[in-house]
Amino acid sequence: MKILLTGGAGFIGSHVAQAYLDQGHEVVVVDDLSTGYAHNVDPRAKLYKIDVRDAQLSEIFASEQPDIVNHHAAQISIPISLKDPCHDADVNVMGFINILECCRKYQVRKVIYISSGGAIYGEAEEYPTTENYRPAPLSVYAINKMCGEQYLQAYRHHYGIDYTVLRYANVYGPRQVPYGEAGVVAIFIEKLLQGLIPTVYAYSDEPEGMIRDYVYVADVVRANVLALTEGNNDCFNIGTCVETTTLQLYNAICWQLGLDVPPHRGEARPGDLRRSMLDCSKAFKVLGWSPIYNLVDGLKQTIIYFKEKGIEK
Ligand SMILES: NC(=O)c1ccc[n+]([C@@H]2O[C@H](COP(=O)([O-])OP(=O)(O)OC[C@H]3O[C@@H](n4cnc5c(N)ncnc54)[C@H](O)[C@@H]3O)[C@@H](O)[C@H]2O)c1
Missing domain, CATH: 3.40.50.720 (NAD(P)-binding Rossmann-like Domain)
Known part of the structure; x- marks a missing residue:
């Protein structure tokens, strides 16, 4: 084709x-x-x-x-x-x-x-x-x-x-750019690799941050x-039908990098959706599709890539 x-x-x-x-x-x-x-x-x-x-x-x-x-x-x-x-x-x-x-x-x-x-x-x-x-x-x-x-x-x-x-x-992985919907993954990895401390944005009533499906x-x-x-x-x-808060994502990346650094905290930006998680059973039934990678495995590959190539500006 x-x-x-x-x-x-x-x-x-x-x-x-x-x-x-x-x-x-x-x-x-x-x-x-x-x-x-x-x-x-x-x-x-x-x-x-x-x-x-x-x-x-x-x-x-x-x-x-x-x-x-x-x-x-x-x-x-x-x-x-x-x-x-x-x-x-x-x-x-x-x-x-x-x-x-x-x-x-x-x-x-x-x-x-x-x-x-x-x-x-x-x-x-x-x-x-x-x-x-x-x-x-x-x-x-x-x-x-x-x-x-x-x-x-x-x-x-x-x-x-x-x-x-x-x-x-929210899609993440090698070659990811920082401005898209899962840009936070690239931003956290890049900052932590440079020795900088990223900010976890959250609404005051949900201190762990936004819930996303990565x-x-x-x-x-x-x-x-x-x-x-x-x-x-x-x-x-x-998607994966697995919910991950911004703080859980941050901790998962820190864990893979062997770091124990608390993030800066910031107020959620206007327009930030509080939560999103997709039911993907239809893709399984009709397309025969389901995700293979969990967050740990996917982040591992992504970190290997960013360590070698860095983030595109
Ligand atoms: N990354 C995510 O989490 C996510 C989530 C949902 C949907 N999407 C969608 O997936 C698609 C790919 O996103 P991505 O994350 O790979 O972003 P990306 O910016 O890396 O890819 C978009 C590509 O489109 C090109 N492009 C932009 N405007 C163009 C134009 N006017 N004419 C021709 N080319 C143009 C860009 O140069 C770029 O190569 C987009 O449609 C995006 O909305 C992404």
């Missing part, structure tokens, strides 16, 4: 590209390198440095004729989405419409769309949260991710383009491989 992968120079997308290539697929990466890096792109893939909003994207689709599009490119920062909502909508909605229009014109069979289970449900009352829970996004980023899901339904209805939505929990990137990659052939016209939570 030929797969056009947007955001393939970024943290998660670059791992997905490698897995597709290892399976013998042809991969074309579309990335403007705004937060990604050319050196993340496997040399077996072809890289086009272009913005997903660019009208010239159509020419790439015309010459490459991909069978499947996997859409990882995005403005990924929740704080930036709140500071500059027009930019977030421009990249995450208009950019995605540009992609969908190319899919329609050049008969792409299927789109794999990356959404956020960590953001779109808001402060969910159902916990762990299933895909049936009605999303109640609280950030501009989450609204626009949800909007993309709805465009997929419309393009399926009108033009017959299949899709699979993967709603990621999923290791290799597990997320397997969901993208399965989605090539399974789970058409459906959406799936991709």
Whole structure:
């Protein structure tokens, strides 16, 4: 299969590209390198440095004729989405419409769309949260991710383009950047390796910090491989259904580094969701997917990587 992968120079997308290539697929990466890096792109893939909003994207689709599009490119920062909502909508909605229009014109069979289970449900009352829970996004980023899901339904209805939505929990691992949804993992590791003391942000009534569902990137990659052939016209939570507070995460990283340093404490930032944890039983039933890595094993791999390569700035 030929797969056009947007955001393939970024943290998660670059791992997905490698897995597709290892399976013998042809991969074309579309990335403007705004937060990604050319050196993340496997040399077996072809890289086009272009913005997903660019009208010239159509020419790439015309010459490459991909069978499947996997859409990882995005403005990924929740704080930036709140500071500059027009930019977030421009990249995450208009950019995605540009992609969908190319899919329609050049008969792409299927789109794999990356959404956020960590953001779109808001402060969910159902916990762990299933895909049936009605999303109640609280950030501009989450609204626009949800909007993309709805465009997929419309393009399926009108033009017959299949899709699979993967709603990621908080993804961490090698090549992670500090500004995404699980950026705290990279920030804690980097600071502790430099001998600095990180800050654990918390609401005053929940001193252990925010509850999150941390999923290791290799597990997320397997969901993208399965989605090539399974789970058409459906959406799936991709997480671990394990809750971890910010303080537990901090302690787990300190333990692996052999450190015993209490963190600085700070007030939760406005907009920080208090808790998020995903029920992923649907991905197991339909895709045959479940996570393999627990937090200890995933952090171990991540720390090995950061010790060797450091964090990208
Ligand atoms: N990291 C997480 O915890 C997490 C959780 C839920 C969803 N996601 C989603 O996963 C996807 C990948 O995120 P990531 O964490 O790997 O971040 P990342 O920043 O490493 O990857 C995003 C990639 O998209 C590229 N990009 C950004 N804007 C672009 C544009 N206008 N045109 C072309 N390319 C553009 C960047 O250069 C980068 O390579 C995103 O859609 C993100 O919203 C991530």
